[in-house]
Each structure stands twice: as C-alpha cells, then as structure tokens.
Amino acid sequence: MTTQIELQNVTFQYPKNDEPTLKQIHLTLNQGDQLAIVGQNGSGKSTLAKLMNGLLHPTSGSAHIHSLDSQSIPTAEISKYVGYVFQDPDEQIFHATVAKEVLFGLKLRKFPKAQIKLQLNHALIMTGLDRYRDMNPFDLPPATRKFVAIATVLALNPDVIIFDEPTAGQDTFGNQLLSKIIRTQKKMGKTVIVISHDMDFVSNNFNDILVMTHQRILSRDTAKAVFWDEKLINEAHIEQPSICGICKHLGIMSKPITLKEATVAIKSELFS
Amino acid sequence: MTIAIDCQNISYSYPIAIDNTQALTNISVQLEKGKFYGIVGANGSGKSTFCSIIRGFIPKFYKGTLTGTVKINGIPVSQLQSQLAHLMGFVFQNPYSQLSGVKETVFEEVAFGLENFGMPPLEIENRVNRAMDDCDICDLALRNPFKLSGGQVQRVAFASVLVLDPDILIIDEPTSQLDPMAAEKIYKIICNLKSKNKTILLVDHRTDLIAKYADEVLLFAKGHLLEKGTPHQVLTNPHISAFGVKVPPATQLIRSLKLSLPTNANFPVTEGEAVKLIKEENKNDNTD
Numbered sequence A: 001m002t003t004q005i006e007l008q009n010v011t012f013q014y015p016k017n018d019e020p021t022l023k024q025i026h027l028t029l030n031q032g033d034q035l036a037i038v039g040q041n042g043s044g045k046s047t048l049a050k051l052m053n054g055l056l057h058p059t060s061g062s063a064h065i066h067s068l069d070s071q072s073i074p075t076a077e078i079s080k081y082v083g084y085v086f087q088d089p090d091e092q093i094f095h096a097t098v099a100k101e102v103l104f105g106l107k108l109r110k111f112p113k114a115q116i117k118l119q120l121n122h123a124l125i126m127t128g129l130d131r132y133r134d135m136n137p138f139d140l141p142p143a144t145r146k147f148v149a150i151a152t153v154l155a156l157n158p159d160v161i162i163f164d165e166p167t168a169g170q171d172t173f174g175n176q177l178l179s180k181i182i183r184t185q186k187k188m189g190k191t192v193i194v195i196s197h198d199m200d201f202v203s204n205n206f207n208d209i210l211v212m213t214h215q216r217i218l219s220r221d222t223a224k225a226v227f228w229d230e231k232l233i234n235e236a237h238i239e240q241p242s243i244c245g246i247c248k249h250l251g252i253m254s255k256p257i258t259l260k261e262a263t264v265a266i267k268s269e270l271f272s
Numbered sequence B: 001m002t003i004a005i006d007c008q009n010i011s012y013s014y015p016i017a018i019d020n021t022q023a024l025t026n027i028s029v030q031l032e033k034g035k036f037y038g039i040v041g042a043n044g045s046g047k048s049t050f051c052s053i054i055r056g057f058i059p060k061f062y063k064g065t066l067t068g069t070v071k072i073n074g075i076p077v078s079q080l081q082s083q084l085a086h087l088m089g090f091v092f093q094n095p096y097s098q099l100s101g102v103k104e105t106v107f108e109e110v111a112f113g114l115e116n117f118g119m120p121p122l123e124i125e126n127r128v129n130r131a132m133d134d135c136d137i138c139d140l141a142l143r144n145p146f147k148l149s150g151g152q153v154q155r156v157a158f159a160s161v162l163v164l165d166p167d168i169l170i171i172d173e174p175t176s177q178l179d180p181m182a183a184e185k186i187y188k189i190i191c192n193l194k195s196k197n198k199t200i201l202l203v204d205h206r207t208d209l210i211a212k213y214a215d216e217v218l219l220f221a222k223g224h225l226l227e228k229g230t231p232h233q234v235l236t237n238p239h240i241s242a243f244g245v246k247v248p249p250a251t252q253l254i255r256s257l258k259l260s261l262p263t264n265a266n267f268p269v270t271e272g273e274a275v276k277l278i279k280e281e282n283k284n285d286n287t288d
Ligand SMILES: Nc1ncnc2c1ncn2[C@@H]1O[C@H](COP(=O)(O)OP(=O)(O)OP(=O)(O)O)[C@@H](O)[C@H]1O
Pocket: A014, A015, A016, A017, A021, A039, A040, A041, A042, A043, A044, A045, A046, A047, A048, A087, B147, B148, B149, B150, B151, B152, B177, B179
C-alpha cells in the first residue's frame, strides 16, 4: 500500500503565538484511506490539514508527501498530490466566474486543452455547478460557494483530497451531494479526509476517525470505538451521533452507529 | 400575549436576482415576546433575507423591491433608526462580517458595541468578561480576532452580540462551525435569555437542537413561509426532507422501527422523547 502522507513528530507554532498549536503529531495516510477528523474548536484540525498539503511547514519534525519532504515540493506540484478545500471558501476564490475559478488551477498545470475542458466540465457537473458556470462566485450563496471551492480541487484530480468542514451550513441536499462526491472518490481509489462537526454525517460516511483535542491527537479508531467512548467524547468536546445517544439510554449492548444498525439492535434486543 | 415582531405581507427581490425569483414572497407572521423561534429551510430558501428585513438591513443597505411592513413592539422598523441597535442584536451568518476590523484583541472586539453605547469602562469590563466566559473564549482575550480558528471566530461574533443584552436577538446560523459541545452550549445560553423574557429568532440546520430547545419552528421554502408551529407540528411533517430540512434523528429512528403508536401520542422529535416512547412500547411488548 502506498503511503501518501506521513507526519513524524510534528510540532507547529504560528509565528506570533505563545505556544505551539500542534505538538508531536504522528500520522500516516495510505492510498485509499477515508478519514474523518473531529474535535474541539481550536484543537488544530485546520492547521493539521495545512501541514498535510504543504501550505504550512512543521516547526520541528517532518512532513512527507509521496515520500518527498513537503518543503522540497514546488507549490504548483503539490496540487497533483494533495488538494485542500479551505474551511472558509472565500480564502480560496478569486476569479470573476465559476468556470474561470476552476480553470485557473488546470491552466497552471499546463494540461492539454482537450483534457482541461473535460476536467472542468466533470468538476462542474459533479458539484452541481454547471448552470452557474458564468456567474460570479461571490454572487452565489455561501453553501454553493463551498462547492465552487470543491470543484477547483476536484478538477485537478489529486490523489488525496482534504475537505475542511464541507458540511458547515449545508442543507440535506448539500450533505447528500457531499456524500456522493466522497463515495465517487473512494471508488476511484482516492484518499479522502473530511473535517467535520456533524457527527451524524461522520458516522454515516466514515469508519476511520481521528479525534483531536488541544494540540494533539487523542485517538484514531473505528467509528464504533470512538462514538461509544464517553470519556473520549467529553475530552474532545464532540458528541455521540443522536442514534447512539438514544441506544445508550435504552441500554442497547451492541453499540450501533447508523440508523440501520440501531433499528436492528433495538428490535432484537428489546422487541424479540 | 405581547407581539415583539409583526410582519405583514412582506415580499422582496434583490436588485440582481440569481434565478430571477423573489427572495421572499408574501410573508405574514407575528412573533411573541419571550419566545424562542427556530428557523429552518434549505439553502437559499430566504432565512437570512427574512432576518435582514426584520433588522432593517433591507432596505437600508440593499436596494431591490420591498413591500409589506415590519413592526417591532408596534413601531415600524423604519421609524426606529438608532434605537434599533439597542433593542435588537444581530448575529451574522458569516462571523467575519461581525468583526469591526478596527480592534486588535478579542477583548476589545467584544467590548466594541458597548463602547459605542457610551457605557462606563468598569461596567463594560464586567459585561465583556461575563460574555467571554459564557462563550468559553476567556483564553483568547488578548488574541487577534483575525487569527483564530473558524469556530473561535464564530464564538467571538456571538459573544459580541450577547454582551449587548438586547431584548430581541436574531441569530443566523451561530453553530455552523462550532464543535458539538459548544453548539449545545449556545442553545443553553439562549434558554437562559428566554427565561429573562427575551425574544429569540435563530436560524440553524441542526433540527435536533431546534427540536429540543425551540418553542416554535418556522419552515421556509423557496421564499415562502411554509409552516409555523411547535417542533412536533413542523418537524414530523413527512415532507420536510423534500425541502432540504433534516428530519431529527430521533424521528427517523422511531419511523424506522415502525412501532404502532397510540394515535394521540406526539411523534417524538427529541432523543428524550424517543427513549421514553421506546421504553413504554417495550413494557407493553413484554406484558402482552
Ligand atoms: N493564522 C493564525 N495565527 C495564529 N494562530 C492561529 C492562526 N490560525 C489558527 N490559529 C490558532 O491555532 C489553533 C488551532 O487552530 P485551527 O484553525 O487549526 O483549529 P481547528 O481545530 O481547525 O478549529 P475549528 O474547529 O474552530 O475550525 C487555535 O488556537 C487558533 O487560534
């Protein structure tokens, strides 16, 4: 299995801060990993994401992308390997139309014309933005603007995509579209990382969960192990998916995570 | 019953409308003083536009065509002018819109509104400290508000309105970037405000929290106020998912279990109600 990203003993401190934001982080991502990152506000999730795509570099320790030291890879090349969808799409969007926004990265990569057109159209269709292609991204509502940021990254077809809080502010249609995009990436063998505060979304789409709290990683485990560990949940300021919460109060033993599992568990443990 | 907010026949179109449709169509609604209203609806359904009209930002900062009237405590919004800032707090959907841009620390940012009100410094300090404590941002007091995490900025934005202690609070998606524990904390703060007879309007996609804490729910769809009622009335409507609104997980679970409920029973919308109902059904099942 190919290792895509490796952080070894990484400590990171923003220049003007009194203390490090991340301390002694070890993390390996292999090809095809589907990882959700959850945890407290300010625990360092976005900072960790930026270390994984070379936007930030470790203060000490090392970050490797495709076995290359992240500092040695030219910025334009990193987009082949890792794409990052910012938490705030407004940090990422600069162009006058949606299509130009998506084209920008494609042109930097100097793909042949035909391929550029293909990848542009594909990204716009996958994100439901085709009908907005000639609009100014800043005239679009924020939830749609997030999909513009997603399209710019999808168009480049990187091996790893990091989505930073794509679920924030999305209605159920937006969340369904996100699930679909993630599933498609998974089928293509891509590595996907999603940072989210929506525990229902996380538990329905991921089984590999990284839990963060102040400056560090608390745990990386299965959804079942994470969402049924009360101490971990409190320490990380997260919550059980609502379904788990109900099952806990009912004394259900089999630790279900999804609606389907909970339905089966309640029926067999209480009504049989 | 005192009416805090009275909207009659509000319709509005933005000057440049994306899909060439009205942002709001013929909204009439009366909101009572001392109640907590949750607003739900799909992206683009008009929730933020509705908030902006109540606060008077539309038509003050936006052109376009607005018809209908909004009265606050019986007085048309347009006549309230500067009093409105004291009467009504407004938390923007985008927390960066809340930041003054002229303050270099979180403490000063949260104090900014009270300073503008001309409050004595000692009282400002007390109130700012309390608001920062409520929002768990005391440790950020001396940090630059533009160099924070997304959730931290959102807490600062909320604190900077909370500190003003207005009678009416309009809060547009305050939890979108908060960790789950902080999100629930916001609702607890709001319940506390409600006990002080404040009127609260809050937009959120978290129907589970709205179900648990709100007195009433307003459902927007394509610019129309489709429904207004208790969380039970609105959130158990089988059609809400077609309007982009999440069916509360507790409701989803009860549906999926296909229990035969007593006809007069309220269909559960909260975890607590779901647990109670399943336990009762279980008891019946075992005694049968
Ligand atoms: N540009 C910056 N300069 C200085 N400190 C920063 C900067 N960006 C973030 N920080 C600090 O680093 C810590 C981690 O921030 P980060 O944005 O990584 O958190 P997060 O886990 O993504 O939080 P959230 O859930 O709120 O998005 C926070 O204490 C934050 O205030």
